[in-house]
Amino acid sequence: xxxxxxxxxxxxxxxxxxxxxxxxxxxxxxxxxxxxxxxxxxxxxxxxxxxxxxxxxxxxxxxxxxxxxxxxxxxxxxxxxxxxxxxxxxxxxxxxxxxxxxxxxxxxxxxxxxxxxxxxxxxxxxxxxxxxxxxxxxxxxxxxxxxxxxxxxxxxxxxxxxxxxxxxxxxxxxxxxxxxxxxxxxxxxxxxxxxxxxxxxxxxxxxxxxxxxxxxxxxxxxxxxxxxxxxxxxxxxxxxxxxxxxxxxxxxxxxxxxxxxxxxxxxxxxxxxxxxxxxxxxxxxxxxxxxxxxxxxxxxxxxxxxxxxxxxxxxxxxxxxxxxxxxxxxxxxxxxxxxxxxxxxxxxxxxxxxxxxxxxxxxxxxxxxxxxxxxxxxxxxxxxxxxxxxxxxxxx
Amino acid sequence: xxxxxxxxxxxxxxxxxxxxxxxxxxxxxxxxxxxxxxxxxxxxxxxxxxxxxxxxxxxxxxxxxxxxxxxxxxxxxxxxxxxxxxxxxxxxxxxxxxxxxxxxxxxxxxxxxxxxxxxxxxxxxxxxxxxxxxxxxxxxxxxxxxxxxxxxxxxxxxxxxxxxxxxxxxxxxxxxxxxxxxxxxxxxxxxxxxxxxxxxxxxxxxxxxxxxxxxxxxxxxxxxxxxxxxxxxxxxxxxxxxxxxxxxxxxxxxxxxxxxxxxxxxxxxxxxxxxxxxxxxxxxxxxxxxxxxxxxxxxxxxxxxxxxxxxxxxxxxxxxxxxxxxxxxxxxxxxxxxxxxxxxxxxxxxxxxxxxxxxxxxxxxxxxxxxxxxxxxxxxx
Numbered sequence: 001x002x003x004x005x006x007x008x009x010x011x012x013x014x015x016x017x018x019x020x021x022x023x024x025x026x027x028x029x030x031x032x033x034x035x036x037x038x039x040x041x042x043x044x045x046x047x048x049x050x051x052x053x054x055x056x057x058x059x060x061x062x063x064x065x066x067x068x069x070x071x072x073x074x075x076x077x078x079x080x081x082x083x084x085x086x087x088x089x090x091x092x093x094x095x096x097x098x099x100x101x102x103x104x105x106x107x108x109x110x111x112x113x114x115x116x117x118x119x120x121x122x123x124x125x126x127x128x129x130x131x132x133x134x135x136x137x138x139x140x141x142x143x144x145x146x147x148x149x150x151x152x153x154x155x156x157x158x159x160x161x162x163x164x165x166x167x168x169x170x171x172x173x174x175x176x177x178x179x180x181x182x183x184x185x186x187x188x189x190x191x192x193x194x195x196x197x198x199x200x201x202x203x204x205x206x207x208x209x210x211x212x213x214x215x216x217x218x219x220x221x222x223x224x225x226x227x228x229x230x231x232x233x234x235x236x237x238x239x240x241x242x243x244x245x246x247x248x249x250x251x252x253x254x255x256x257x258x259x260x261x262x263x264x265x266x267x268x269x270x271x272x273x274x275x276x277x278x279x280x281x282x283x284x285x286x287x288x289x290x291x292x293x294x295x296x297x298x299x300x301x302x303x304x305x306x307x308x309x310x311x312x313x314x315x316x317x318x319x320x321x322x323x324x325x326x327x328x329x330x331x332x333x334x335x336x337x338x339x340x341x342x343x344x345x346x347x348x349x350x351x352x353x354x355x356x357x358x359x360x361x362x363x364x365x366x367x368x369x370x371x372x373x374x375x376x377x378x379x380x381x382x383x384x385x386x387x388x389x390x391x392x393x394x395x396x
Numbered sequence: 397x398x399x400x401x402x403x404x405x406x407x408x409x410x411x412x413x414x415x416x417x418x419x420x421x422x423x424x425x426x427x428x429x430x431x432x433x434x435x436x437x438x439x440x441x442x443x444x445x446x447x448x449x450x451x452x453x454x455x456x457x458x459x460x461x462x463x464x465x466x467x468x469x470x471x472x473x474x475x476x477x478x479x480x481x482x483x484x485x486x487x488x489x490x491x492x493x494x495x496x497x498x499x500x501x502x503x504x505x506x507x508x509x510x511x512x513x514x515x516x517x518x519x520x521x522x523x524x525x526x527x528x529x530x531x532x533x534x535x536x537x538x539x540x541x542x543x544x545x546x547x548x549x550x551x552x553x554x555x556x557x558x559x560x561x562x563x564x565x566x567x568x569x570x571x572x573x574x575x576x577x578x579x580x581x582x583x584x585x586x587x588x589x590x591x592x593x594x595x596x597x598x599x600x601x602x603x604x605x606x607x608x609x610x611x612x613x614x615x616x617x618x619x620x621x622x623x624x625x626x627x628x629x630x631x632x633x634x635x636x637x638x639x640x641x642x643x644x645x646x647x648x649x650x651x652x653x654x655x656x657x658x659x660x661x662x663x664x665x666x667x668x669x670x671x672x673x674x675x676x677x678x679x680x681x682x683x684x685x686x687x688x689x690x691x692x693x694x695x696x697x698x699x700x701x702x703x704x705x706x707x708x709x710x711x712x713x714x715x716x717x718x719x720x721x722x723x724x725x726x727x728x729x730x731x732x733x734x735x736x737x738x739x740x741x742x743x744x745x746x747x748x749x750x751x752x753x754x755x756x757x758x759x760x761x762x763x764x765x766x767x768x769x770x771x772x773x774x775x776x777x
Contacts, residue, residue: 028599035603042630049629120437121430122444136757137750138710141724145750148731149742302407334615341717352621362625370614370622377613 046363061359062087068354070345072261083355090347091372097264097346098333101271105332106325108272109279116284127280134277140338142274147266147342154262157253168247168254174265177244178258184241191234199223263344267336275332282328286321287313319391326384330377337373347372458483458740459747473738484744485736492730496748499566499721505558509569512546516576524763526770539580562640566721568752570640574647574712574722579705581648586655587694591685593656594663604656611653616711619646624718643715651708658700662693695771702764706757723749 016022050057062084069079074092077085115127134142152171154161160170168175206217235242247257290313298308339346340353352369356362431441462483464473471477473485489496498506519538522528550573553559565573592604611619623646628637637645666689674684694701716725727749731742 024597028597031603032599045632046629049633052633118440119430120440120444121427122448123440126444126448132758133754136706136710136754136761138713138724138753140713140716141746141750141753144724144728145746148728149746152742153739337615337617338714338717340617348615348617352618356621356625363629366618366622366626370618373615373618374610374613378609 050363055360057361057363059364061361061364064359066355066358068358070350072264072345083351083359086355087347087351087368090345090350093345093350094333094336094339094347097268097271097339097344098336101268101275101332101336102329104268104272105275105279105328108276109328110283112276112280113283113287116280117287131277131280134273135281139270139274139335140341143266143270143338143342146270147262151262151266157249160249160254166244166246168249168257171262172253172259173262174260175247175254175257176260177246178256179242180245182241184238187238188231188234188241191230195227195230198226202226261344263339263342266342267339267344271332271335274335275328278328278331279325282321282324283317285324286317289320290316322391323384323388326380330380333376334373458743460484470736470738470741473740475739482738482740484747485738485740486744488730488736488738488741488744489748491736492726492733492745495567495726495730496723497568499569499726500564501560501566501569502558502564505552505560508549508552508557508560512549513572515542515545516572543576543580562638565640567726568723570715570720570722570725571709571712573640574644574715575705575709577644578647578651578708578712582651582655582704582708583701585648585652587659587690589652589656590659590663593660608653608656611650612657616647616650616714617717619650620714620718622646639718640720643718643720647708647712647715650711651704654704654707655701658697658704659693661700662695662697663689665696666693698771699764699768702760702767706760706764709756709760710753723752 017026063082065080066083066086067079070077070086070089072093073089074096075085075089077089112127112130115123116131118124118127154169154171157168157170157172160168160175162168166177202217202222203219206219209215209217245256247254247259249255294312294316295308298312303311336346337348340349343349348369352365356365359365430437432438460483462481464478464482464485464487467473467485467487468491470485470488472487473482475482494503494506498509501509516538519534519542523531523534523538528534548554549557550565550569551560551562589604589608592600593608595601595604620643623642624639627642627645631637670688670692671684674688679687712722713724715722716728721729727745730736731745
């Protein structure tokens with residue numbers, strides 16, 4: 001009897017091609033072979049096509065002379081420089097607009113996100129309207145709107161619109177006073193840096209004092225005093241080495257000051273307002289994700305509204321906010337490639353645009369461009385994963 | 397540590413209880429409390445009201461009150477000729493309407509575009525209304541049959557319809573073709589990629605992860621450049637791929653990667669028990685996925701899928717950078733026409749195109765919200 005049952009339960013013989021392990025290996029090998037074959041075919045075709053069109057492959061073109069001008073560059077550049085230099089100029093311009101855009105979008109986004117949750121009905125509606133309007137219009141549409149419709153019809157330099165007589169708007173861009181530092185400025189910077197270090201140290205010390213003794217130090221006033229007083233003394237002692245150079249109209253154009261290209265302004269405004277709408281939603285979701293009981297408990301413990309927000313709600317909300325926020329930063333960086341539509345010389349416009357059309361090295365140039373954006377994305381996600389692991393609530 | 401006498405944060409006396417909150421149930425009182433409770437709040441209210449009025453009034457004035465409704469040339473939209481302040485120049489939109497909607501599609505063949513739009517609408521509307529039955533058949537018609545019909549109708553070359561090259565397509569037609577193609581191809585591809593990413597076969601998983609992360613890591617514009625300039629090099633020289641088709645390939649690959657991540661979210665939300673139950677019933681991998689897991693997880697992520705569709709719809713504007721003139725591209729082309737150059741042309745054009753983009757995106761997002769709410773009530777029961 002028992003032997004019979006055992007016999008019935010024994011592994012039935014499975015044909016070799018039906019065994020799960022064998023099948024798994026087989027399917028994966030088929031997939032791998034297909035992918036490899038596709039890659040091989042692509043490479044073969046690319047070689048044949050390039051030979052037929054007599055395009056030299058390789059990255060040698062990076063050393064050739066570019067021969068075109070770029071209207072904004074953070075590093076010295078002129079037409080006799082190489083395509084490699086063009087790449088660098090473009091990359092820096094991309095990072096510039098992305099960096100400034102990220103800072104501004106974060107500030108605006110947080111304000112709007114908090115305003116959407118305001119108990120003030122009118123303010124909440126206003127913020128909601130902003131988010132809905134901006135999120136439902138394509139970004140490229142907005143960039144073109146700012147560039148063509150808002151900045152395009154501005155008058156020429158002689159009829160510039162002026163703000164407080166310091167900032168001038170015209171069809172060549174926005175001209176703002178430029179900070180000019182003389183030799184003694186180094187002292188002021190040193191004093192400023194020392195103040196910052198002192199503030200960090202004091203904050204650290206005050207925190208420890210509060211944890212150990214429960215005594216609180218008026219931090220905000222102290223910090224501000226440390227920041228402002230030595231700076232003022234240093235500025236007066238050295239005779240104000242940093243001043244702002246005012247732009248002045250001479251003839252048909254402005255002399256002095258810092259000129260922001262209209263392309264840059266249009267791109268920056270569009271990227272900032274667009275991303276801010278998404279950040280606002282991220283912030284709102286993060287704040288709503290903190291259970292009401294948390295703030296109610298804080299109130300019950302006697303914490304005021306500001307402290308509750310700062311000590312209880314925000315730290316918990318940040319856990320929810322930070323990952324999608326980084327995503328938005330990445331989106332902004334990737335979206336900055338739309339600069340090509342208005343002619344701001346970012347990486348994509350000068351490298352995958354002008355350089356590609358001049359050299360015809362499509363494969364190399366697009367591969368490099370994609371690799372740069374991919375590298376930015378991957379590095380950010382690695383940092384993000386590290387940060388996530390760092391702030392995760394420790395499991396029991 | 398000291399004796400604790402310094403711990404000033406320990407309260408030793410009870411606080412007087414606060415008076416009970418004033419009952420503010422009627423609308424007037426609660427509104428007043430919400431808008432004008434406290435100086436800061438009042439300031440916020442006034443500021444918001446100020447911003448709203450300064451934005452809304454000029455917009456209304458521009459779009460309706462000062463607008464020019466009839467006319468035949470730019471002269472009708474100039475302040476000098478009209479003799480008053482001029483708002484939106486609607487005759488401009490009327491004159492360019494054909495271009496905005498059809499691009500340069502031959503005028504005698506435009507009924508084909510209209511018919512395609514009409515067919516699409518007839519099939520789409522009942523699909524969106526939950527109470528209308530036979531969703532399966534409807535979906536097959538919309539996602540399976542309609543694309544084929546639309547393809548032959550728009551491209552022509554069969555059944556006596558003259559061939560229309562995609563080079564002359566433009567405007568809203570191209571916007572819709574790209575969005576729709578992106579949607580119907582990216583969804584199945586995205587589902588496959590998501591399944592692959594969750595697969596227990598390491599090679600399959602690695603390939604899918606690499607594919608998804610690659611497309612998600614680069615901007616769409618590089619993908620479009622890749623498809624337009626780089627893809628032809630990788631294919632045999634004898635293959636001549638149409639410019640629009642190349643862009644479509646790029647859009648589909650890009651959208652599929654994003655779709656895969658949305659679907660993966662749905663797959664991860666399905667409890668293990670569902671997989672185990674399906675396996676215990678003896679279902680194989682594809683039956684388990686097809687009959688048990690995917691129907692549940694796709695239902696969960698419908699809002700996410702619609703959000704991807706909105707992103708895709710907005711992203712179609714990028715094709716103007718590779719010289720395919722969608723609605724925004726035609727708008728830009730129309731701005732260059734000197735016979736309609738007036739100070740208000742730009743704003744009028746942007747207002748018109750903006751309304752179309754906003755209506756479609758906003759409509760889709762509201763629909764996503766509606767579906768989300770419906771799904772939630774399902775789960776509450």
